[in-house]
Amino acid sequence: MNYPSDLKEREWEVIKHHFDSGNRSKYNKKELVNAVFYIIKSGCQWRMLPKDFPPYSTVHSFYRRCRIKGVWEKVMHELC
Structure with a gap:
């Protein structure tokens, strides 16, 4: 299922x-x-988190690992 929050392919x-x-x-x-x-x-x-996505525990762990590495700041800088 597609959500308005999904990344576009170019993003x-x-x-x-x-x-x-x-x-x-x-x-x-x-x-x-x-x-x-x-x-x-x-x-x-x-x-x-809707069931269309991976399990919330997997997503949360992924989010935390990326946050610790500073990935989200870099991603937001590149997308904005």
Whole structure:
């Protein structure tokens, strides 16, 4: 399902290099980023993340790892 908060393909192309790590996940990185953007833009609680996205615990862990590494600041700078 598509949400208004989902990245457009051209936006993903600009930022995807920040998520090219050797970390293998059964979830696509773009799906994880879209889930984080959904949380940020909608203001919903992590546990209320729609089932169309990966599990909220996976998304939250991904968000935290990226936050610790400073990835979100770089991504926002590139998108804005």
